[in-house]
Amino acid sequence: MSKGYMGDDGNLVRKRTLLTLVLIAVLLMLSACGGTDSAAEDNSDESTEKPKPGLNETTLNDVMTKKDNDEAFYVLIYDAKQEYVKNTKLLEAYDKALKEKDMTAFYVNLNTLDDDQKQEVDAMSEAYNNRTSGHNPFEDGGMAVVHGGQFNSAYAYQGTAWTLNTIIGDANTESNTFLDDDLYSDVEKEIQYNIDYINDQEIELTY
Structure with missing residues (x-):
């Protein structure tokens, strides 16, 4: 028993x-x-590892590796609390606008980086300011075109300002989202600036 x-x-x-x-x-x-900023669709293709049109999440290390390998691509850079990003539907708006143009871009939130990575970004931002003037995607936020081993801003090229990081904070306090007509039109305009930039510079993207 x-x-x-x-x-x-x-x-x-x-x-x-x-x-x-x-x-x-x-x-x-x-x-x-x-741990992600947004409910925006994950557009990465695990079978081919080729990013799809729209926004594709990545890391700062991956961006730097692509840059050092002389790849050419778009990257959305911003510095905001994840709560603000979700509330303002920032990534959903960029994802939608990029898909309308059949464009592919990566995105990185500088706010989520550790101290060592933030120091690396500060060094890149300083080097960027020494090389060019106007819009700085590391300080102001916004899309950058990475090519020739460098970060480049279509806004700086066009001589136009854009303070995405500030706008994210303002939109969060005012209960606006980037899917609203006024802010969404600004997103569309930014994407068009980047299209014009790569066309003017005759850049061939490496996606």
Whole structure:
């Protein structure tokens, strides 16, 4: 009779162990899905690793690797709390506008970087200011065209200002979103500036 009870206890232990492992696996999957700025569609293609039209999440390290490899691409750079990004639907607006033009871009939120990465960005921003004047995507936020191993701003090229980081904060406090007509038209204008820039410079993107 004692053997029977030991068998039941053994089964109970195995069931509890299995249940614990299942719960751990579920928690790991949920944690892997968190930490992004927005509910914007993930446009990356895991089978080919080729980004699709619209916004594609990336990391600062990946951007720097692409830059150092002389790749040519668009990247949206901004510095804002993730809560603000979600509230203002920033990424949803850029994703929509880019898809309308069949354009592909990456995006990086400088606000989520660690201290070492922020120091790296500060150094790049200073080097950028020494090289050109006007709009600085690291300080002001906005899209940049990376080519020839450098970050370049279509706004600086056009001699036009754009302070995306400030606008994100203003839109969050005023309950506006970038999908509203006035802000969305600004997003569309920015994208057109970037199209004009690569056409004028005859840049061939490497997507």
